[in-house]
Amino acid sequence: SQTIHQWPATLVQPVGSPLSLECTVEGTSNPNLYWYRQAAGRGLQLLFYSVGIGQISSEVPQNLSASRPQDRQFILSSKKLLLSDSGFYLCACSPGNTIYFGEGSWLTVV
Amino acid sequence: GNSVTQMEGPVTLSEEAFLTINCTYTATGYPSLFWYVQYPGEGLQLLLKATKADDKGSNKGFEATYRKETTSFHLEKGSVQVSDSAVYFCALSVWQAGTALIFGKGTTLSVSS
Numbered sequence: 694s695q696t697i698h699q700w701p702a703t704l705v706q707p708v709g710s711p712l713s714l715e716c717t718v719e720g721t722s723n724p725n726l727y728w729y730r731q732a733a734g735r736g737l738q739l740l741f742y743s744v745g746i747g748q749i750s751s752e753v754p755q756n757l758s759a760s761r762p763q764d765r766q767f768i769l770s771s772k773k774l775l776l777s778d779s780g781f782y783l784c785a786c787s788p789g790n791t792i793y794f795g796e797g798s799w800l801t802v803v
Numbered sequence: 804g805n806s807v808t809q810m811e812g813p814v815t816l817s818e819e820a821f822l823t824i825n826c827t828y829t830a831t832g833y834p835s836l837f838w839y840v841q842y843p844g845e846g847l848q849l850l851l852k853a854t855k856a857d858d859k860g861s862n863k864g865f866e867a868t869y870r871k872e873t874t875s876f877h878l879e880k881g882s883v884q885v886s887d888s889a890v891y892f893c894a895l896s897v898w899q900a901g902t903a904l905i906f907g908k909g910t911t912l913s914v915s916s
Contacts (some may be wrong), residue, residue, distance in 0.1 A: 736908035
């Protein structure tokens, strides 16, 4: 079965600083990969998904970007963080018809 | 379009009470339906799923039946425990290349002893 690793687990970043969240997947090949965000008191928002290396689709226009340099690696980035970027970021993969989530990364922008 | 509507919480129950969390959906095509659970400070875990009409998903005493005629996928458990306290998300997917899950807003369950 697949395992999803996310890091860092928590981070506190100042406004205007860059961001890099990393996600790697084990136990499957050529999965669909996703980044979701869960803001405090709100539901889950799909940010990006990828069906293959270098293929990224964005669901919500914002100052975030995603990249997939390898089959099982998915990176969420920002050049300049905003306060509104604070939240819980979840990486997910679907090797088949079910989506599995990582443990998440807590981001606080101050 | 595709959407999921869940009952708003929080739901507060005593231990051993019966639980129902309502979920209805709107979808084009033939969606698969899911319940995920999120314990405090953790990511989402798949609780159960159903991929076609009349399927019943079950896990850890929870169950939900895919009702196409009422477009519903209500979550039930006969006797809740304190350890069931968490946020529960209903979700659907209509599988195409890259299509991801559409989530409801989540229902917070709090069980007291």
